Structure formats: structure tokens, C-alpha cells
Amino acid sequence: GAVVSQHPSWVICKSGTSVKIECRSLDFQATTMFWYRQFPKQSLMLMATSNEGSKATYEQGVEKDKFLINHASLTLSTLTVTSAHPEDSSFYICSASRRLNQPQHFGDGTRLSIL
Amino acid sequence: RKEVEQDPGPFNVPEGATVAFNCTYSNSASQSFFWYRQDCRKEPKLLMSVYSSGNEDGRFTAQLNRASQYISLLIRDSKLSDSATYLCVVNYNNAGNMLTFGGGTRLMVKP
Numbered sequence: 001g002a003v004v005s006q007h008p009s010w011v012i013c014k015s016g017t018s019v020k021i022e023c024r025s026l027d028f029q030a031t032t033m034f035w036y037r038q039f040p041k042q043s044l045m046l047m048a049t050s051n052e053g054s055k056a057t058y059e060q061g062v063e064k065d066k067f068l069i070n071h072a073s074l075t076l077s078t079l080t081v082t083s084a085h086p087e088d089s090s091f092y093i094c095s096a097s098r099r100l101n102q103p104q105h106f107g108d109g110t111r112l113s114i115l
Numbered sequence: 116r117k118e119v120e121q122d123p124g125p126f127n128v129p130e131g132a133t134v135a136f137n138c139t140y141s142n143s144a145s146q147s148f149f150w151y152r153q154d155c156r157k158e159p160k161l162l163m164s165v166y167s168s169g170n171e172d173g174r175f176t177a178q179l180n181r182a183s184q185y186i187s188l189l190i191r192d193s194k195l196s197d198s199a200t201y202l203c204v205v206n207y208n209n210a211g212n213m214l215t216f217g218g219g220t221r222l223m224v225k226p
Contacts, residue, residue, distance in 0.1 A: 034214070043202065043219050046214070049213060103149055106159050108157075111156070
């Protein structure tokens, strides 16, 4: 069964709207979760590392004020795309692993379309 | 130069064929290696981890050559359901479990 759950799976909204995406680890505690973005026909690109109880670590070129990450509990990380614009339309995926050095499990992904 | 490089394909093969993908990585300090499979508009799913000794899972065989910094995936007796994009994935930082993805190799198995 699913190990990591992501919600919502699909969002369509107007430009300027803020969108929150949730990522949950279902049967394990994840002190670290990862957020990726994938544009059409491209590979996944790491956006940020979400750390429980502390600030997220953002990759170069990712605006931390635009992509707000909150990891308030050991099973939940949220990514908020603030004031989304059409260029933010993408496939956003989170991941977590049960233990260090074990493979990552991915959420189902969220397809974000900004009109 | 990309950190993880793959031939994007597509590889078009008939059912029953054997097909091999290669992947090269640039960071010699890389720790862990994986092959993920991604279907169109879906999230990646772990296919198999890759070990230095080589490992096999049914029709799939993965090999790692640390000296040459490349990873391979061999698929025998291809099925239509094997059609997908195969992502070579490298973990550079065991402490953080961060993954770096290759661009993916697209496989299309035809009847």
C-alpha cells in the first residue's frame, strides 16, 4: 500500500492564488522529506529539503518566499505555492524514506495548473 | 555537465527483446544508486536498488561500476507493460538522503 500520501492530486486555479500541498508519511515518522518539481518531458528537480521542526533547505534558484515549506510534525510536510502564476504550473512530488539510506518513497504527486 | 546522465531514448523494442540502459554519474563520492520507473503523468516508483556486486530481480538486472562511474539496467523478455521512463538516481549524501535524478530513458515496447 501507499507509504507516502500527497494531497491534492490535481489543482486548477487562477493566477495569484496560493495553493497548499500536503505530504504525509503514512506509517512511519519522517524527520526529513523532499519536495521535487517536474516540468513536462523533464526529470525531477529537487526544490527543497523539509526538516521537521526547523527551516527548510532550498536548492539554488528556488525562491523560499514563494515556495513556503512547513514541516510541523514528523508525518506531515506542506508546500505552499504563494501567489501562483502560470509559470508555476508543474508536477510537484514529495518523498520520504523510512530510514536513512533506504530508498525514497514518493507521493502520488500534485498536478498544478495556473490559469 | 549533468550530474547524472542518461540517453533519453526512446528505445523502441519488440516484445520479448532484451534491452539495456546505461547511466553515468559525475560525483565519485556517490553512495547509493537506484533505478526508478515513472509512467506518464505519475510519480516515480522504485524499481530496484543497485549494488556493487550486481543484483537481479526477475527479468531485471542492475550493475554498478564504481571505477567507471556508470550504472546499467538490463531488461530481459520485455513486456508491453515495461513501457515507461526509467530514471537513474544517485544519492550523494547519505546523511540527508537527497536524490539526484537523471533525465530518464524512455522505453516503448511494441507488440
